[in-house]
Amino acid sequence: MTAGPACLAPGGIGVPDRVVLAPVLARWSELTRGNPAAAIDLRAWHAAATAVELRIPAVDRAGITAAPLAELDRGLPDSSFRAGLGRAGGFGPGERAEELVRLAREAHTDELRACVAATVGAGMGTTPAGDDVICGVLAGLDLLGFEATHRRLGATVSTLLSYTTRSSRHLLAAAAAGRYTEGLIGLAAALVSASAPAVRTALDALGRWGASSGLDQATGFAAAVRAGALVGAGAP
């Protein structure tokens, strides 16, 4: 569940603001303290919800121009320092995303599996940074219409879902099935619109998703799109 301007997740419920969400969160907090009586029944919420299909329509990659892509790169944090476990280790999301794209595109099955295994569940938070990067990469591949590459990466991820947290499992499974957070879809739409300010706005919105989750998603997305833009016609 998300509230207000926070972006919608696939299969999630968006409510107008945090006031509506507050009693649910209070219940949730009791649940996490081991009070099973504080069950949350979301069936009525689901019944009342309007379903939104959070998919990215594929575009001709000739339609993606350099200016908004450059704007996207400018808006991303320096990928070398902020990731994983912070000072306790980690990886650069940008480099990792590029590696994932390359391995998936060139169908290096074993290396891809090893790389995905090192990425799924890596990093801080309930949705670790590695998972966010993968979701972004999958969204970028989807936008470019790289179906085979998307399928390869998605299938590999699907076999490794047990490596991460419950909420990440949900988001990764959705991304492997071609469904993404509202923020990522907004970013894809902005990129296609070829408007640099629109890219900035979409990045700002995505930047409010978690501590760094949204920006990690954007980093993965940018890496996939960049790699795709470099590939000549006739790529996967």
Added chain:
Amino acid sequence: MTATLTLAASVFPRLYRDSVALLALASKLERREHIVRAGVVMATSANLRLLAESDMLPDGVVAGADDLLITVKGGDPGAVEDALAFAATTLSSTDEGSSQVSEQRPQTIAEGIASRPGATVVTVSVPGTYAALVAEQALRRGLHVMCFSDNVPVSDEVRLKALAARRRLLMMGPDCGTAVLGGVPLGFANVLRPGPVGIVAASGTGAQEVSCLLDRAGVGTAALIGVGGRDLSSAVGGVMTELALDLLVADRSAEVIVVVSKPPAPAVAERLLARLGKIGADGTPVVACLLGMEDADQPVAVRGTLEGAAIEAARLAGVTLPPAVAEPGPGTGPAGRVLGLYTGGTLAAEAKALLGRAGLAAEVIDLGDDQYTAGRPHPMIDPGARAARIVQAAADPTVGVVLLDVVLGHGAHPDPAGAVAAAVLQARGVDRPMAFVASICGTAADPQGFDAQARTLREAGLLLAGSNAAAARLAIRLAGGAVLSPAPGPSDGAENPGPGDAEGGRR
């Protein structure tokens, strides 16, 4: 040097926390004495491997992907144990806090009034969609309303203010950031000494700056009544400003009255100035601080800057506000444009007006504006977003001077100067000269402490000006612009800053 380090871990099964909270906890742990490193992560296999690779995973830890794992390494076993205990307390107190809030706080206006029978004011800070409803309930029960919420439709504001005016009740807001009534601060509010000046404000940080400049000159405030940023628009028509003026005059505690606003709609301005002229003629001196307008003395004293208004109000209260509020600083500055990164909207507007008058192509960003605050706290509460922008500014070679405000008081961050200073120190890593200019909107009695905050800024090498206007003028000079029209009021004194009174260093 090799020292024996202790490594220990705690596992919290199936505990989820937002990564913002986890990051905050990790950095708190690492700042503890004798602690070298801390990891606060979900115990996924990738994270366990990363921890192991960086020698941060103690032997024998059993945890799964849905468990929260905290590992701490330190030079002293007791400190490591204490840190883990601290982490456990922090994580559980978040739980306690959230559930208690939902159980104990009154959930409705009726419950609130029942729990405080003598109350006369209701503060409303629910989301905008519901604010009008709650405010109306309070007004109908005969209470004044201070409505902190924004995003309330103007039609609701008109209706609520008409209702309030009929009942002679204050409807402060919507989008009213500050008020001080009977010495009680509401919203973002500075700790002001009691005194002779009554302020009616359609702009929150504007009123804060005026009252703080007066306070630091020894002139206290009788009352500060916020009316919301749209009160003097043609749609609302200044209804609440008029009522607030009536109440201030009737109360007789205000010997000088100041109205602070951005320039009102022309018809409203005419009515307001006529009303102020009448109050003046009846014996209470008035100052209209209408931001960006030309200064005038007839028929009513009009000042186009907050600083100008404070100087005039002080004069009317019999105190000379020394022009020391202006200018430290050298004559020339680094190459590059001026970038203003503001947390206070009216302070940003004042800086923009002064920079504009100087003909400088400057960018002044009000980070408290809706477009920057959706889904996150106001930058006066959470300084993180601005800190990031300060660091970004250093990476932009076109920026030479960064202009900042630091707002103190209740409601504001406990150490805004610390956040600015840390960001500036990081920004100074760039290999080119830059100047960082700041002013503090606050008083000696504010919880953050004016002097301590000033010291923090100076130590980080910021140039500190005595007012926001002075900071803007300093930025103009550093950027090589001419201070064309620095509020030509007789007592402003801004054109002739004393030489050599720079308060900070500069790279």
